[in-house]
Amino acid sequence: MTRPPTPAQRRVIEDADPVTGRLRGTGTQLAALVKRGLAFRHPRPPHDHFLTPAGHRIRDAVPGPPAEPARDTGAFTARAGGEEDPPVSGPARQREVHSAWQGLLELRRMTNADGATDRPCGWERTHLVRAAALALEAAGHRPAGGDTDGYRVRATPQPEAVAVYAPDARTLTACALTLERAGWQAGEYTEPRTRARYLLASPRRV
Known part of the structure; x- marks a missing residue:
């Protein structure tokens, strides 16, 4: 052991x-x-x-300290949408997101066997929601929060797949294009019970 x-x-x-x-x-x-x-x-x-x-x-x-919100710990967390205590938007947040995305591209370069930056790396496959949310936030998509509509990234029972919800078909399509450019595979589906449209996205391997 x-x-x-x-x-x-x-x-x-x-x-x-x-x-x-x-x-x-x-x-x-x-x-x-x-x-x-x-x-x-x-x-x-x-x-x-x-x-x-x-x-x-x-x-x-x-x-971590259970009573502290994530933004007060100094650790960056991409917004998955719908957070109770989301980080404050603005230029500082934009710089944080840009820096995190550049760091992730560098991690891809260093850890993918062929040094490719156009497809997800091992870290993203073990942090699916955070990785997909970072790709969306870095591309300028607006996450859901408070009284604002936007994307929501959620875990699914399926291995290596997340669900992405959006307030309308146009936003959903835009999210799909962003994820595909970031090296993910994304397809649109309909929930049988609610009839809500959503994306099922997974990291591309090749």
Whole structure:
């Protein structure tokens, strides 16, 4: 049975970049995480270290302060739509979203086997809602919130698939085009019970 990371190693994991998984720590700490399969050393200069999917799972399982909203923790979170306490919109938020999207493209370049940036990487496949929401928000789509209509990204029982809802057919089609440009496959479906139209989107593999 694999031993859990030490408190010092867990702190390194917790401090990883929330989007790219880039790690900061001593050489000994990083080497220990690599040995445990929780991190990998990128083969290209500057040979930074990044969380593996197993490392990301540990990071995501770390409980945060329950009473604090996500925007006060300093961690970036893409808007999936319908949040009770969404981040404040404006130029600062736009810069955060742009930076997160550029970081995700860099993560694709570094972790996809062929360095491709036109299709999702392993991190996106284990964080489907967050990845799809980031692609939509980075493209300028408006998430639902309060009394405003917009997209909503939701998890589904299907493996590697999310559902995207929009207030009208035009917005739904626009969301589908954005996700396809971001390397996702998206098709429109109708819920049998409510007759609501939605997208079923999954990361493209090739």
